[in-house]
Amino acid sequence: xxxxxxxxxxxxxxxxxxxxxxxxxxxxxxxxxxxxxxxxxxxxxxxxxxxxxxxxxxxxxxxxxxxxxxxxxxxxxxxxxxxxxxxxxxxxxxxxxxxxxxxxxxxxxxxxxxxxxxxxxxxxxxxxxxxxxxxxxxxxxxxxxxxxxxxxxxxxxxxxxxxxxxxxxxxxxxxxxxxxxxxxxxxxxxxxxxxxxxxxxxxxxxxxxxxxxxxxxxxxxxxxxxxxxxxxxxxxxxxxxxxxxxxxxxxxxxxxxx
Amino acid sequence: xxxxxxxxxxxxxxxxxxxxxxxxxxxxxxxxxxxxxxxxxxxxxxxxxxxxxxxxxxxxxxxxxxxxxxxxxxxxxxxxxxxxxxxxxxxxxxxxxxxxxxxxxxxxxxxxxxxxxxxxxxxxxxxxxxxxxxxxxxxxxxxxxxxxxxxxxxxxxxxxxxxxxxxxxxxxxxxxxxxxxxxxxxxxxxxxxxxxxxxxxxxxxxxxxxxxxxxxxxxxxxxxxxxxxxxxxxxxxxxxxxxxxxxxxxxxxxxxxxxxxxxxxxxxxxxxxxxxxxxxxxxxxxxxxxxxxxxxxxxxxxxxxxxx
Numbered sequence: 001x002x003x004x005x006x007x008x009x010x011x012x013x014x015x016x017x018x019x020x021x022x023x024x025x026x027x028x029x030x031x032x033x034x035x036x037x038x039x040x041x042x043x044x045x046x047x048x049x050x051x052x053x054x055x056x057x058x059x060x061x062x063x064x065x066x067x068x069x070x071x072x073x074x075x076x077x078x079x080x081x082x083x084x085x086x087x088x089x090x091x092x093x094x095x096x097x098x099x100x101x102x103x104x105x106x107x108x109x110x111x112x113x114x115x116x117x118x119x120x121x122x123x124x125x126x127x128x129x130x131x132x133x134x135x136x137x138x139x140x141x142x143x144x145x146x147x148x149x150x151x152x153x154x155x156x157x158x159x160x161x162x163x164x165x166x167x168x169x170x171x172x173x174x175x176x177x178x179x180x181x182x183x184x185x186x187x188x189x190x191x192x193x194x195x196x197x198x199x200x201x202x203x204x205x206x207x208x209x210x211x212x213x214x215x216x217x218x219x220x221x222x223x224x225x226x227x228x229x230x231x232x233x234x235x236x237x238x239x240x241x242x243x244x245x246x247x248x249x250x251x252x253x254x255x256x257x258x
Numbered sequence: 259x260x261x262x263x264x265x266x267x268x269x270x271x272x273x274x275x276x277x278x279x280x281x282x283x284x285x286x287x288x289x290x291x292x293x294x295x296x297x298x299x300x301x302x303x304x305x306x307x308x309x310x311x312x313x314x315x316x317x318x319x320x321x322x323x324x325x326x327x328x329x330x331x332x333x334x335x336x337x338x339x340x341x342x343x344x345x346x347x348x349x350x351x352x353x354x355x356x357x358x359x360x361x362x363x364x365x366x367x368x369x370x371x372x373x374x375x376x377x378x379x380x381x382x383x384x385x386x387x388x389x390x391x392x393x394x395x396x397x398x399x400x401x402x403x404x405x406x407x408x409x410x411x412x413x414x415x416x417x418x419x420x421x422x423x424x425x426x427x428x429x430x431x432x433x434x435x436x437x438x439x440x441x442x443x444x445x446x447x448x449x450x451x452x453x454x455x456x457x458x459x460x461x462x463x464x465x466x467x468x469x470x471x472x473x474x475x476x477x478x479x480x481x482x483x484x485x486x487x488x489x490x491x492x493x494x495x496x497x498x499x500x501x502x503x504x505x506x507x508x509x510x511x512x513x514x515x516x517x518x519x520x521x522x523x524x525x526x527x528x529x530x531x532x533x534x535x536x537x538x539x540x541x542x543x544x545x546x547x548x549x550x551x552x553x554x555x556x557x558x559x560x561x562x563x564x565x566x
Contacts, residue, residue: 005365006363006365009359009362009363010363013348013359016350016351017348017350020350021350083346083347084342084344084346085346085347085348087312087314087340087342087346088340088342088346088360088404088407089360089363090312090313090314091312091313091314091335091338091340091342092332092335092338092340092360092363092364093332093333093335093336093364094332094363095332254316256269256309256314256315256316257309257314257315258269258309258315
């Protein structure tokens with residue numbers, strides 16, 4: 001029996017657990033309402049610009065995706081530990097890395113379905129309103145998914161050694177900083193304070209640069225987006241996720257289940 | 259089947275990371291086909307030892323093997339069935355889904371799972387509840403589902419952590435019967451318990467753990483011996499003078515309505531009392547010779563521990 005099989009079994013169970021959680025449906029409902037609300041917002045805006053549909057749609061997919069990645073991600077891993085269901089799983093010939101990768105894969109499939117559902121809703125709004133569709137919107141959604149994979153890896157990294165509350169807080173903090181890292185670097189380069197420039201430069205290179213994955217503005221405005229930019233950003237997200245998951249495995253491997 | 263040598267586990271706990279020695283030095287030898295009772299009061303180190311054996315904790319020092327493989331090797335758990343204390347479940351699953359998930363995790367083919375799951379659920383007394391979510395199970399039913407989970411791979415070795423804890427008398431009897439039937443099938447059962455009567459009824463071998471150390475280990479007959487350490491006599495229809503006289507010679511005496519119970523420290527004293535009762539016209543209801551019990555062993559151990 002291979003590791004791949006055990007990962008598949010763990011991932012399927014994680015997916016099943018998540019889809020039986022009412023929280024997910026509530027978040028999806030809010031996301032759908034938010035995407036649909038762009039129709040109302042378009043009525044009250046000054047001028048006629050169908051960009052509002054694309055702005056609101058992409059932002060809703062991104063925001064609710066991150067919410068689901070953090071809350072479902074942090075809780076799913078922690079629940080296995082706090083309810084001690086992990087005992088019966090790890091007392092089998094299951095490697096600890098297989099357990100973590102299985103959970104991660106289950107969450108990734110959940111996020112894929114959730115992004116697909118929100119995207120379908122978004123597409124429905126574009127068709128309904130007759131707003132313009134660009135291929136850039138697809139690339140933007142692809143990168144939103146990559147960002148969610150990275151945020152999930154951050155949540156799993158923290159979940160492997162701390163409480164869900166702290167994991168959630170740390171993940172949200174990193175997500176915010178990740179979107180501001182370029183600004184922090186710029187701020188540091190203008191600072192005269194000794195050491196601050198070096199510190200912010202180091203943070204820029206160490207912390208995840210989520211701005212790289214954010215092409216919503218260009219996609220919404222219909223500006224051309226090079227495939228190399230999308231590919232580079234996606235590769236960055238997955239490599240960063242790999243590093244975080246490796247760290248989570250190292251920490252989880254040494255953990256005693258009391 | 260199970261072997262440990264100088265097994266130790268020290269925790270760091272609390273804000274000041276105080277060291278707590280949960281397991282001090284444990285040597286265990288559990289042979290194939292036995293029921294082995296791991297007995298001790300709460301906090302003695304039973305669960306910690308079991309967690310080391312099942313790979314949930316790493317020992318601070320010493321070694322442990324299952325099926326001659328070190329416990330650090332996940333393959334040592336391939337033919338193991340394990341029921342953790344308190345039995346924790348994915349309670350959004352139904353009983354059948356729960357077993358199917360654990361069976362799949364062990365790589366059991368789907369066709370075998372499909373055939374084995376209903377039989378197992380029936381065996382543990384959950385027939386008819388397979389499609390109900392575990393969150394709707396009673397405590398006893400959850401324990402039974404946990405037991406079924408521990409048997410899904412038809413293991414050679416079953417480790418059960420406090421399997422009778424929290425069960426009603428019928429549930430306890432069912433678990434005892436199940437453990438005995440597992441031995442009849444040639445399986446080895448290692449179970450921890452602080453319920454001494456259960457252990458005394460079903461175990462071949464026991465180890466008593468106190469304060470992280472094995473106090474006594476061996477076959478039950480060797481440990482408890484065959485000699486009588488006393489007798490319990492129940493009589494009725496005796497007058498107050500005889501009651502007072504028998505009470506003076508007894509270790510303990512209790513009045514139960516019209517009956518009188520006397521516990522004597524040796525058989526000879528009990529026989530003498532028996533003669534007295536008969537000659538005075540009293541009626542003897544029962545005379546039960548008492549062997550040394552696990553409780554006696556445990557109390558002896560606790561007394562030894564308490565001495566400076």
